[in-house]
Amino acid sequence: MKKEDTTKGNRYGMVIDLDKCTGCGVCLIACASENNIPVMYDESDKTRNITWLQIYMVTNGKEFPETEVIYIPRPCMQCDNPPCVPVCPATATDKDPTSGIISQIYTRCIGCRYCMAACPYHARVFNWFDPWFPEGMDRYLSPEVSPRMRGVVEKCSFCHHRLMRAKAKANVEGRRDLKEDEYIPACVEACPTKAITFGDLNNPKHKISELIKSPHAFRLLERLNTEPKVYYISTKNWVRRMADNYLSGEFKDRS
Amino acid sequence: MDLPLIPKGVERCSLKTFAPWMFLWLLIMAWGLVSAFLCLYKGLNQTNMNHYFAFGLWIVFDLSVIALGAGAFFTGFLTHIIGKDELKAIINPAVVIGFICYSAAIATLGIDIGQPIRGWFIFWHANIHSMLTEVSFCITAYLGVLTIEYLPLILSNRKLNEVPEFNIFGNNLHHIVALFAAAGTFLSFFHQGSLGGMYGVLFARPFAFREGFLIWPWTFFLFILSSIAAGPSFTLLCVWITQKVTGKELVKRSVFNTLAKISGWLLASYIILKIIDTISWAYGVVPRAGLSFMDFYKGSYGIWLIIAEIGIFGIIPAIILITPKYRERNHLLIIGALMNITGIVLNRFVFTVQTLAIPVMPFDKFMGYLPTWQEWGIMMGAIGYGILLFSLSYRYLPLFPQEPEINPVKVFGHIITDSGVIRRS
Numbered sequence: 001m002k003k004e005d006t007t008k009g010n011r012y013g014m015v016i017d018l019d020k021c022t023g024c025g026v027c028l029i030a031c032a033s034e035n036n037i038p039v040m041y042d043e044s045d046k047t048r049n050i051t052w053l054q055i056y057m058v059t060n061g062k063e064f065p066e067t068e069v070i071y072i073p074r075p076c077m078q079c080d081n082p083p084c085v086p087v088c089p090a091t092a093t094d095k096d097p098t099s100g101i102i103s104q105i106y107t108r109c110i111g112c113r114y115c116m117a118a119c120p121y122h123a124r125v126f127n128w129f130d131p132w133f134p135e136g137m138d139r140y141l142s143p144e145v146s147p148r149m150r151g152v153v154e155k156c157s158f159c160h161h162r163l164m165r166a167k168a169k170a171n172v173e174g175r176r177d178l179k180e181d182e183y184i185p186a187c188v189e190a191c192p193t194k195a196i197t198f199g200d201l202n203n204p205k206h207k208i209s210e211l212i213k214s215p216h217a218f219r220l221l222e223r224l225n226t227e228p229k230v231y232y233i234s235t236k237n238w239v240r241r242m243a244d245n246y247l248s249g250e251f252k253d254r255s
Numbered sequence: 256m257d258l259p260l261i262p263k264g265v266e267r268c269s270l271k272t273f274a275p276w277m278f279l280w281l282l283i284m285a286w287g288l289v290s291a292f293l294c295l296y297k298g299l300n301q302t303n304m305n306h307y308f309a310f311g312l313w314i315v316f317d318l319s320v321i322a323l324g325a326g327a328f329f330t331g332f333l334t335h336i337i338g339k340d341e342l343k344a345i346i347n348p349a350v351v352i353g354f355i356c357y358s359a360a361i362a363t364l365g366i367d368i369g370q371p372i373r374g375w376f377i378f379w380h381a382n383i384h385s386m387l388t389e390v391s392f393c394i395t396a397y398l399g400v401l402t403i404e405y406l407p408l409i410l411s412n413r414k415l416n417e418v419p420e421f422n423i424f425g426n427n428l429h430h431i432v433a434l435f436a437a438a439g440t441f442l443s444f445f446h447q448g449s450l451g452g453m454y455g456v457l458f459a460r461p462f463a464f465r466e467g468f469l470i471w472p473w474t475f476f477l478f479i480l481s482s483i484a485a486g487p488s489f490t491l492l493c494v495w496i497t498q499k500v501t502g503k504e505l506v507k508r509s510v511f512n513t514l515a516k517i518s519g520w521l522l523a524s525y526i527i528l529k530i531i532d533t534i535s536w537a538y539g540v541v542p543r544a545g546l547s548f549m550d551f552y553k554g555s556y557g558i559w560l561i562i563a564e565i566g567i568f569g570i571i572p573a574i575i576l577i578t579p580k581y582r583e584r585n586h587l588l589i590i591g592a593l594m595n596i597t598g599i600v601l602n603r604f605v606f607t608v609q610t611l612a613i614p615v616m617p618f619d620k621f622m623g624y625l626p627t628w629q630e631w632g633i634m635m636g637a638i639g640y641g642i643l644l645f646s647l648s649y650r651y652l653p654l655f656p657q658e659p660e661i662n663p664v665k666v667f668g669h670i671i672t673d674s675g676v677i678r679r680s
Binding site: 150 | 305306367377381382385386458542543544610618
C-alpha cells in the first residue's frame with residue numbers, strides 16, 4: 001500500500017510529561033463527563049468498564065527506598081498508521097486526513113471487535129452493557145456527543161466535537177487556521193499540573209512540535225510502526241525503557 | 256410411521272429408537288437457544304469476553320468448523336474437477352457436513368457481533384481492505400453454493416422425488432454440480448485464506464503478525480493448506496462415527512484410505528511449512544518487535560501449546576496418515592484423523608485466544624480467559640443442530656450411494672435394491 005503523506009494538513013497530537021503527571025485522574029474524569037461516558041454497575045471491573053483514557057500505574061520494580069512510581073495516561077494514540085482502521089469490515093472507523101484523528105461511527109459499528117484485537121494499546125473499548133447514567137447524571141449529558149449503544153466499540157476522539165466547535169467559530173470569524181489554544185481536548189484542559197500539551201504536529205509554531213524533539217520524548221511501542229501521535233516525555237531512563245519491548249543491549253540510554 | 260420417507264433399498268432404525276436420539280440433541284439445542292436469547296436480550300455481558308479478549312470461544316469455534324467444513328469443497332473439487340470418482344461415495348455427506356459447518360458458523364457469528372441487526376453493513380459499507388470483509392462475502396456466497404449443492408440431495412428424498420417438478424429441478428441441478436463445485440473451490444480458497452489473513456495482518460500484534468506475498472500474509476496460505484488437510488479427516492471421522500452409531504458399513508474401506516492419504520500428505524506439507532513459518536517468525540517478526548520467543552508462552556498458554564499443535568497433533572497424525580500400513584489399521588486411522596483435527600483446532604485457538612492473551616505493552620499483564628455456560632451453550636447448540644441435521648439427512652436422504660450395495664435389504668430371501676427392484680439373493 002502507498003505510504004500516506006503525513007506532512008500535509010493538520011496532525012493533531014499530544015505530549016504527556018510523565019514527570020509532571022501525578023496520576024490524580026482528573027483527565028480521566030474530565031474525559032468521561034465531556035464525552036458522556038456511562039457508568040457501569042461494577043466499575044471495579046476494569047476489563048469491561050468504559051474509559052477512553054486509561055491510567056496505568058507503573059513502578060521501577062525496585063524495593064523501598066529505591067521504588068519509583070509513574071502514571072501513564074493512555075488515550076487513543078491516534079496512530080498515523082492505525083492498525084485498527086484497515087481491519088474494520090464495515091468502514092466504521094477511519095482516519096480523518098484533515099486532522100489525523102481516528103474516527104468511530106457508532107451507528108455503523110457492527111460490534112465485531114476486530115479493531116480491538118488489532119490495537120495493541122487497548123485504546124478501544126466495547127459496550128458490553130447498555131449505557132447507564134445514575135439518576136440526575138443524565139441531566140449533565142453533553143448535547144455535542146452522542147451516547148453509545150450496547151454492542152458497539154468506542155474510543156477517544158481527541159474531543160472531536162471541540163475541533164468542530166473551534167472550526168465553526170473560526171469560519172464565522174473568516175479564518176481558515178485555528179489558533180494553538182483554540183482547540184484542546186477536555187483532558188488537556190483539566191490537567192492540574194499542565195502535564196499534557198496539545199497541538200498540531202505539522203505546525204512548527206505549536207509548542208508540541210518543539211516538545212517532540214526532546215531527547216526524552218518517546219512513544220509507546222514505536223517499533224510496531226503504528227506511528228502514534230501521542231508522545232510522552234520522561235527524564236527517567238527506566239520509564240522510557242518501559243515504553244517499548246527491547247532485547248538485551250538494544251535500549252539506548254539518553255539521559 | 257415414516258417408512259414412505261426412507262430411501263429405497265436401505266434399512267433404518269425404528270422411529271422409537273430415532274426419536275430419543277433426536278430428543279437428546281434437541282435438548283442440547285435448547286441450551287443453545289436459551290444462551291442465544293440471553294446474549295441477544297441482555298447483551299454480550301453474558302460471556303466472559305472483555306476488552307482484552309475481544310474474541311473468545313465462538314471465534315475459535317467458527318474458525319475451526321470452517322476449516323473442518325473444508326471437506327465439502329475439497330471433496331467436491333477432487334470429485335467433480337479432478338475426476339476422482341472413488342470419492343463420489345462420500346461427496347453427499349461431505350456436502351451436508353459442509354453446509355452444517357458453515358450455517359453453524361454464520362449463526363454463531365450472528366450472536367457474536369454486538370449489533371446483529373447491522374450485520375448487513377459489512378456488505379453495504381464494505382471496507383475492501385479488511386480481511387474480514389472478504390471472509391464475510393466469501394462465506395455467505397459459499398453457503399449459497401452449499402445450499403445449491405445440498406438441494407438436489409434433499410429433493411432426492413423418496414417422497415419429494417415423486418413431485419415431477421422437484422424431480423426435474425433436482426436432476427438439472429445434478430448436471431451443473433461441477434460448476435458449483437468450481438465456484439465453491441474458488442470461494443473457499445479465498446475465505447479459508449482470509450481467515451488466516453485476518454490474524455496475519457495484525458501488524459501491532461507480534462504473535463499473530465506474519466510477512467507474506469503481496470497483500471497476503473503467510474497465514475493466508477497456511478490456513479488454506481491446514482483446512483484442506485483437516486477437512487477430509489473430519490469428513491472421514493463423521494462417516495466413521497455414523498457407521499459406529501448405525502452399526503453399518505456405509506462406504507467401502509478403500510474410500511477411507513483415499514481420504515486419509517490425501518489428508519495425510521496435505522497435513523505433512525502443511526506441518527513442514529508451519530515449522531518453516533514458525534522459525535522465520537521467531538527469527539524475524541519476534542526480535543524486530545524487541546521480544547524473545549519465550550515472551551509469548553506464559554501462564555496457562557505455555558510452550559506446551561506449540562509442542563502440542565505442531566509436534567503431537569501435527570507430525571504424529573501426518574506420519575500415521577501417510578504411512579499405508581498405519582492408515583490401514585482402523586484404530587490408527589481414526590486416531591490419526593482425530594489428532595489431525597485436534598491440531599488444526601488448536602491452531603485456530605492459539606491464533607485467536609493466545610494472540611489476545613499476550614500483553615504487547617511491557618507494563619501490561621498476561622491475561623486468561625474461560626468461557627461462560629452461555630458461550631458453551633451457543634457452541635453446543637450449534638453442534639446439536641449439526642448432529643440433528645446430519646441424522647435427519649442420513650435417515651431420509653440417500654446420503655451414501657454405496658450403502659444399498661454393501662448392506663442389501665433382504666425380504667423373504669430377496670434383495671430390494673435402491674431402485675426398488677426385487678431380485679433373488
